Amino acid sequence: MASPDRMALRRVAVIGTGLIGASVALAARRAGAVVAGWDRDPEVLATAGTGGGLTPAASLDEAVEHADLVVVATPIGAVSASVVAALASAPSAIVTDAASVKTPVIDRVRATAPTADVSRFVPGHPMGGSERSGPEHASASVVDGIVWVLTPTPETDPGDTERLRVWVEGIGARPVVMAPDRHDRLVAVVSHLPQVASTTLMGTAADLEAGEADALLLAAGGFRDLTRLAASQPGLWSEILVANREQVAAAIDLFIRRLDALRDLIAAGDAAAVDSTFDAAKRARLGLSAKPTVRAGVAVWQVEIPDEPGALARITAVLGEGGVNIEDLQIVHSPEGGRGTVHLTVAADTAGSAADVLSGGGYDPIRLA
Amino acid sequence: MASPDRMALRRVAVIGTGLIGASVALAARRAGAVVAGWDRDPEVLATAGTGGGLTPAASLDEAVEHADLVVVATPIGAVSASVVAALASAPSAIVTDAASVKTPVIDRVRATAPTADVSRFVPGHPMGGSERSGPEHASASVVDGIVWVLTPTPETDPGDTERLRVWVEGIGARPVVMAPDRHDRLVAVVSHLPQVASTTLMGTAADLEAGEADALLLAAGGFRDLTRLAASQPGLWSEILVANREQVAAAIDLFIRRLDALRDLIAAGDAAAVDSTFDAAKRARLGLSAKPTVRAGVAVWQVEIPDEPGALARITAVLGEGGVNIEDLQIVHSPEGGRGTVHLTVAADTAGSAADVLSGGGYDPIRLA
Numbered sequence: 071m072a073s074p075d076r077m078a079l080r081r082v083a084v085i086g087t088g089l090i091g092a093s094v095a096l097a098a099r100r101a102g103a104v105v106a107g108w109d110r111d112p113e114v115l116a117t118a119g120t121g122g123g124l125t126p127a128a129s130l131d132e133a134v135e136h137a138d139l140v141v142v143a144t145p146i147g148a149v150s151a152s153v154v155a156a157l158a159s160a161p162s163a164i165v166t167d168a169a170s171v172k173t174p175v176i177d178r179v180r181a182t183a184p185t186a187d188v189s190r191f192v193p194g195h196p197m198g199g200s201e202r203s204g205p206e207h208a209s210a211s212v213v214d215g216i217v218w219v220l221t222p223t224p225e226t227d228p229g230d231t232e233r234l235r236v237w238v239e240g241i242g243a244r245p246v247v248m249a250p251d252r253h254d255r256l257v258a259v260v261s262h263l264p265q266v267a268s269t270t271l272m273g274t275a276a277d278l279e280a281g282e283a284d285a286l287l288l289a290a291g292g293f294r295d296l297t298r299l300a301a302s303q304p305g306l307w308s309e310i311l312v313a314n315r316e317q318v319a320a321a322i323d324l325f326i327r328r329l330d331a332l333r334d335l336i337a338a339g340d341a342a343a344v345d346s347t348f349d350a351a352k353r354a355r356l357g358l359s360a361k362p363t364v365r366a367g368v369a370v371w372q373v374e375i376p377d378e379p380g381a382l383a384r385i386t387a388v389l390g391e392g393g394v395n396i397e398d399l400q401i402v403h404s405p406e407g408g409r410g411t412v413h414l415t416v417a418a419d420t421a422g423s424a425a426d427v428l429s430g431g432g433y434d435p436i437r438l439a
Numbered sequence: 440m441a442s443p444d445r446m447a448l449r450r451v452a453v454i455g456t457g458l459i460g461a462s463v464a465l466a467a468r469r470a471g472a473v474v475a476g477w478d479r480d481p482e483v484l485a486t487a488g489t490g491g492g493l494t495p496a497a498s499l500d501e502a503v504e505h506a507d508l509v510v511v512a513t514p515i516g517a518v519s520a521s522v523v524a525a526l527a528s529a530p531s532a533i534v535t536d537a538a539s540v541k542t543p544v545i546d547r548v549r550a551t552a553p554t555a556d557v558s559r560f561v562p563g564h565p566m567g568g569s570e571r572s573g574p575e576h577a578s579a580s581v582v583d584g585i586v587w588v589l590t591p592t593p594e595t596d597p598g599d600t601e602r603l604r605v606w607v608e609g610i611g612a613r614p615v616v617m618a619p620d621r622h623d624r625l626v627a628v629v630s631h632l633p634q635v636a637s638t639t640l641m642g643t644a645a646d647l648e649a650g651e652a653d654a655l656l657l658a659a660g661g662f663r664d665l666t667r668l669a670a671s672q673p674g675l676w677s678e679i680l681v682a683n684r685e686q687v688a689a690a691i692d693l694f695i696r697r698l699d700a701l702r703d704l705i706a707a708g709d710a711a712a713v714d715s716t717f718d719a720a721k722r723a724r725l726g727l728s729a730k731p732t733v734r735a736g737v738a739v740w741q742v743e744i745p746d747e748p749g750a751l752a753r754i755t756a757v758l759g760e761g762g763v764n765i766e767d768l769q770i771v772h773s774p775e776g777g778r779g780t781v782h783l784t785v786a787a788d789t790a791g792s793a794a795d796v797l798s799g800g801g802y803d804p805i806r807l808a
Contacts, residue, residue, distance in 0.1 A: 390749030
């Protein structure tokens, strides 16, 4: 019954043509699709059209008219209404979305759209590029290799989930299928909780600074690491946290429970128990590599470099010329000195050659992990 | 009464010749001092002697015999006993230490040593170099520009504090005088609490991963930033946290109180209040620069680079050749792709030239802050 185009999802509509929508359009076109797009902001739509990924439409209805697949990539507050409209206007298309919290979007769609329509809704979350915004920064490469979660509803046709999974892979991303509540629970811990912890740590220290001038004079590298996220976009984050409020509150509760337990061990002076808590976390962290591709293990080297223009260029050139890929690099400045300290993470199987290359370049690497 | 040498603290003894002790010896010798040293580990002492900073002595008594200044840089558990011994054996010397928690050391010294001796004890905390260990990595540069806190006791002679302050400055560090309990309270928030938060976040996520395979697949850059500290040395940290247990417990309590408040705002769906909490933290974080020297303000640029050997070399070379100093650099890998994203922090007054230099080098910088 379905045409080959419908099977391959060759005719695509993108609703919401900001960074993610326009990038998905470019990646889809790269893979051979024909893409129409619509955005309620005419300038955003025009910019996305100029970028070459999609043909601007005059309305949502016009954009989805011939679509096999509709991708809704609007801000989270507008997602469910656009999904419902697309399901109604394109009665044979698969409809997916890009919201970073799944359950509330799904609940609203299920409450509003006819059940027969919901069977074609395959909710999704392409996990990439959130710090940039606007179609002017769109690129097919934004989609390359990212984890793209698909979270079918109870009514979703498994065949549609599978077709979308194949399509996501075909445009260069890495599809992962899981239940919506599992997605929301996992991102609450590994994405939303770090943001909450960072912001709260910064707030705790800022209170201190407000009462005492120069309290942050003693704040060094570790503090900076943990509070870097606190400089993120407030509006974006409040929307996400409130959308995922139950799972985020549960994640904060888990975090507080563990903090409380560690606090009591410290207050009781139980050094052995504190030690074993830290040891378990260290082992877990060392198992978490910079990228899934090097999850087999990483090595971390500490190296001192002068704090001056060109110092990073020299050390990274030495490693690049030696063929060593840097998985992660962190600058740890001394509070105020003429030196910097760098932590270099490399895949474990290149640890030895990294050390040789660094030593050969006149550096004195210390292995931290 | 006092000789010019005594006034200038030219004859120095270092007790505990690991990384910090041996580095202080090298910095003192560079500034013209004569340095004797002792360590209970003969190998550590011999290595420090070979390093050229100090002349090994046969005992603590012999090391301090002619000293104007004794610096105790042993592990924290051994500090107070060494301070008391040095005060007794060198009856006219100023004695200082390098322990990272001050109150318990001071309490033990005051409980053990005669009050007349305690007047010559000027407790200190040179804040640098904690990740390296061993005299083989010692260097005078370890001391250059670091914040070196001095925390006089109620009995400490103010003249001795001032002499030590001048001496610390003379060997290249940045002396800051404050009360011991203030030091311990500040480091509890800006140094010990970040360690606790990082370890606890990693523990929370590890629990999740234990129950569900690949839960950490969704963990991206923010999670990695916040858990990097969790890979620190467990033994070192349990000793410090237990030594500062009251202040650390109080800091954790403050942190939990703020977490609880934010949790309740999120659970109540109060997006405006969540927003203003995040906004306040963002402003505080942007005021905290990579180094006190650039506290006037920083700018953060996001740039995409290919994830391959040499990519960092190219971008850092471009900036170095353009005369732009990188205050901080963070690699934000996509979960599994061929690209990396880098966040570059520069002093605010070089933000424009950084952008010009990056654009001229073929990069497409996005300003984040």
